[in-house]
Amino acid sequence: MWVVYIFLFIIYLGYLGIALPAATAAGGVVYAIGLPIAYLRGLGRVLATRPRDLPAPPRWPQPPADGDPALLQYFYGPARADAEHAVRVAYRSCQELWEMGGDLISDSFEADDATWFTWPLGVGGAIGLAVGSLAGGLIVGVLAVIHLLVVAIFAILVRVLGTALRVVDTAMLRVKNVKMVCPHCYERVPYPAYDCPSATCDKRHRDVRPGKYGIVRRRCQCGTPMNTLLLLGSSKMPAFCPHRGCEHSLEHRPGEAPEIVLPFFGATGAGKTRLLYSMVTQLQAWTDKGQLKAEFGDSSTARELDVAGTLMRSGASTIGTSIELPRASVIRLSLKKGTRILQLYDAAGERFYDTDRTEELRYLNKARTFILVIDPLSVEAFWLQLPAGIQEELRPVRSAAPSPDLAYQQTHQQIEAMGVPLKKARLAIVFSRSDLIGTLDGDVTEWARTELGLGNLIRSTMQNFREVRYFRTAAIMESDGSVDSSIAELMRWVMAREGVQLPGGTP
Amino acid sequence: MTTNSIEEASYRRTRRFVYAATLVAIVFVLALPLLL
Numbered sequence: 001m002w003v004v005y006i007f008l009f010i011i012y013l014g015y016l017g018i019a020l021p022a023a024t025a026a027g028g029v030v031y032a033i034g035l036p037i038a039y040l041r042g043l044g045r046v047l048a049t050r051p052r053d054l055p056a057p058p059r060w061p062q063p064p065a066d067g068d069p070a071l072l073q074y075f076y077g078p079a080r081a082d083a084e085h086a087v088r089v090a091y092r093s094c095q096e097l098w099e100m101g102g103d104l105i106s107d108s109f110e111a112d113d114a115t116w117f118t119w120p121l122g123v124g125g126a127i128g129l130a131v132g133s134l135a136g137g138l139i140v141g142v143l144a145v146i147h148l149l150v151v152a153i154f155a156i157l158v159r160v161l162g163t164a165l166r167v168v169d170t171a172m173l174r175v176k177n178v179k180m181v182c183p184h185c186y187e188r189v190p191y192p193a194y195d196c197p198s199a200t201c202d203k204r205h206r207d208v209r210p211g212k213y214g215i216v217r218r219r220c221q222c223g224t225p226m227n228t229l230l231l232l233g234s235s236k237m238p239a240f241c242p243h244r245g246c247e248h249s250l251e252h253r254p255g256e257a258p259e260i261v262l263p264f265f266g267a268t269g270a271g272k273t274r275l276l277y278s279m280v281t282q283l284q285a286w287t288d289k290g291q292l293k294a295e296f297g298d299s300s301t302a303r304e305l306d307v308a309g310t311l312m313r314s315g316a317s318t319i320g321t322s323i324e325l326p327r328a329s330v331i332r333l334s335l336k337k338g339t340r341i342l343q344l345y346d347a348a349g350e351r352f353y354d355t356d357r358t359e360e361l362r363y364l365n366k367a368r369t370f371i372l373v374i375d376p377l378s379v380e381a382f383w384l385q386l387p388a389g390i391q392e393e394l395r396p397v398r399s400a401a402p403s404p405d406l407a408y409q410q411t412h413q414q415i416e417a418m419g420v421p422l423k424k425a426r427l428a429i430v431f432s433r434s435d436l437i438g439t440l441d442g443d444v445t446e447w448a449r450t451e452l453g454l455g456n457l458i459r460s461t462m463q464n465f466r467e468v469r470y471f472r473t474a475a476i477m478e479s480d481g482s483v484d485s486s487i488a489e490l491m492r493w494v495m496a497r498e499g500v501q502l503p504g505g506t507p
Numbered sequence: 508m509t510t511n512s513i514e515e516a517s518y519r520r521t522r523r524f525v526y527a528a529t530l531v532a533i534v535f536v537l538a539l540p541l542l543l
Contacts, residue, residue: 047526074521223513
């Protein structure tokens with residue numbers, strides 16, 4: 001009988017010799033391969049399939065409270081959160097795998113009559129689970145590092161691309177000489193703010209440029225995509241001044257074309273508004289002839305200047321300009337050689353008599369060409385030279401403003417105080433009412449010096465500005481409906497230095 | 508559409524792209540010893 005026991009014991013030992021290593025190998029293989037598969041499955045669930053039963057991520061990046069109402073760009077937070085989420089989901093899958101193995105191992109010791117047969121499988125499986133988990137864990141670590149590296153590389157590439165696009169966009173604006181100015185608050189606009197283009201969303205984005213909300217495009221919180229750069233067509237969206245406290249609409253599509261800031265200054269009643277109207281009428285005349293295309297840049301300008309032509313034709317006087325801070329009249333000028341946005345600032349003459357009021361005209365330091373308007377009739381020395389009959393005739397239209405020197409000196413000091421390099425600036429001195437005081441043969445400068453007695457003013461302007469030119473203009477319409485040629489001459493000089501060739505040749 | 512569903516829609520393509528790129532990178536790393 002004992003021979004049989006010895007025989008059975010030997011067979012059992014043989015079984016142990018096979019079952020233990022086999023269970024160990026099987027357990028090792030299952031966990032060494034199972035854990036990486038569980039990780040990849042978890043990664044796939046988080047990144048690709050996104051099933052409904054996917055648990056919520058442990059952490060999700062929140063956009064800054066004072067930031068734009070846009071979704072974060074994927075590589076500015078969500079990618080990292082997804083990586084963490086994938087590890088959690090994978091770990092849960094691994095836990096299920098371990099629990100399954102643990103159950104099998106514990107079952108192997110509780111198999112009633114068959115325990116003698118199953119325990120070696122349990123022991124082998126446990127050893128295999130431990131060794132396989134170690135190997136699988138190492139592989140999972142390598143896979144996780146590869147995933148994180150991929151995310152990191154893309155995150156770097158995205159940032160580099162964003163910076164490159166910003167640089168290219170800024171360079172393009174520089175090359176095109178586009179410097180944006182808000183016609184309402186006179187501040188430089190580094191980049192316009194934009195409203196979401198969706199008709200059902202009114203969210204405003206202060207800085208759409210490539211960054212944490214998107215590189216080529218961003219997505220508003222409402223889901224609408226938006227272009228991030230002027231280069232990529234962001235100017236087609238409704239633009240606004242980005243400065244807090246202003247935020248006015250910038251209907252003239254800033255950023256598309258260079259802006260020319262053109263301030264008119266001079267004493268009350270000098271004829272600034274009339275000059276502005278005549279310039280607008282001249283632009284309209286050129287537009288009608290198809291020589292260029294001038295259009296009002298925004299609805300506010302259209303409301304104010306739509307009557308310019310009618311008023312010029314009627315010969316009626318303009319209404320005195322309000323003492324309030326002016327809003328620029330914006331005109332989009334499309335020519336064969338490109339487009340320009342003209343910002344014409346016509347402030348009331350009273351603003352040029354004292355420092356406090358002139359200081360508020362912060363658009364002055366954005367301009368490089370200035371237009372000083374002088375009513376020759378307001379110059380006492382000239383007025384006294386006129387025959388009594390003509391004086392009587394012109395008295396109703398004569399400006400009762402102080403000497404033009406005051407407005408000039410005041411404004412000149414202010415422009416200088418604002419840091420404008422006057423040696424790079426140009427000044428057009430416009431003597432209005434040429435139609436009333438007759439045509440002049442000869443040099444306007446000499447006439448102003450001798451007849452008007454403005455020698456000091458002329459000397460001062462020539463010393464201070466890089467270039468000064470004197471004009472005598474008649475802001476009237478001829479019998480054939482055309483604007484007096486003096487207006488076109490002035491405009492050609494003003495615009496030529498801005499790189500714009502207006503019809504009629506070079507001044 | 509909730510913000511969550513907008514985010515899901517917005518990130519869908521990028522996530523899949525990252526997943527595909529990760530799988531390609533893993534295959535490349537696994538094949539590296541063979542290539543070398």
